[in-house]
Amino acid sequence: xxxxxxxxxxxxxxxxxxxxxxxxxxxxxxxxxxxxxxxxxxxxxxxxxxxxxxxxxxxxxxxxxxxxxxxxxxx
Numbered sequence: 003x004x005x006x007x008x009x010x011x012x013x014x015x016x017x018x019x020x021x022x023x024x025x026x027x028x029x030x031x032x033x034x035x036x037x038x039x040x041x042x043x044x045x046x047x048x049x050x051x052x053x054x055x056x057x058x059x060x061x062x063x064x065x066x067x068x069x070x071x072x073x074x075x076x077x
Contacts, residue, residue: 011019016030023033057063 019034020030023030026033028036054063058065
């Protein structure tokens with residue numbers, strides 16, 4: 003189920019959104035939904051990367067060379 007959300011933004015920002023949306027051939031609201039979705043995906047990717055780095059720092063995971071990786075694929 004979708005919910006409608008209203009935001010207030012400065013006129014200059016709205017003009018930018020409208021301009022970028024027009025470049026993509028999209029309505030401003032559809033463009034903003036795409037921008038928000040992309041940002042949320044980016045935040046998720048960052049969280050996964052930070053978790054991976056923490057596992058490396060704690061020794062739970064280790065880094066291997068590509069040579070070692072591919073060597074294991076021959077088995």
